[in-house]
Amino acid sequence: AQSVTQLDSHVSVSEGTPVLLRCNYSSSYSPSLFWYVQHPNKGLQLLLKYTSAATLVKGINGFEAEFKKSETSFHLTKPSAHMSDAAEYFCVVSSTGYSSASKIIFGSGTRLSIRP
């Protein structure tokens, strides 16, 4: 069975400070992991993905995430927050090699707020 847990429903940081959004997963198979960003009243946009290559994944807008199998984590980070980063972020786990869409699981989301 697969599941994904985003540990914080809301994170608030000051502009220019580091961002950490936490995600833990469980999967019976080798997972693919993703982070998506959603700005208000918009669809979701892929930030980055991990598919069993390098464990440190770089994405768009300066974000990166590190896959840690021993900790079953895939935390999203950014060295310096920008006001435009304020959005909802979703961690997603899926099992590659399966055609069933039911194997794609979304976390409940973390709302990131940026203080001036």
Add this chain to the structure above:
Amino acid sequence: SQTIHQWPATLVQPVGSPLSLECTVEGTSNPNLYWYRQAAGRGLQLLFYSVGIGQISSEVPQNLSASRPQDRQFILSSKKLLLSDSGFYLCAWTLGGAALGIQYFGAGTRLSVL
């Protein structure tokens, strides 16, 4: 390049009225198609997915139905809307196999049932 269109962007409907939301994809063939609902302050709930024309799988029992009359068209419907159907509906597509999981989303439809 591939694009996904979803409409309408906003919809206000009375309880008991019918619903039809449409989603179309351009620039790809035989995509997997999805309908999600996002309630306020919550994550995405997968409602339906389709791996081909006429093939619909439902993830949760509900007041809604989906159809895929053409390869790149996915329709979400209801005969009689309930208050609980309010939410933000998102259509998405993906390719199968190794690319599974990379989903491309439409802009969403904000549905308010009054």
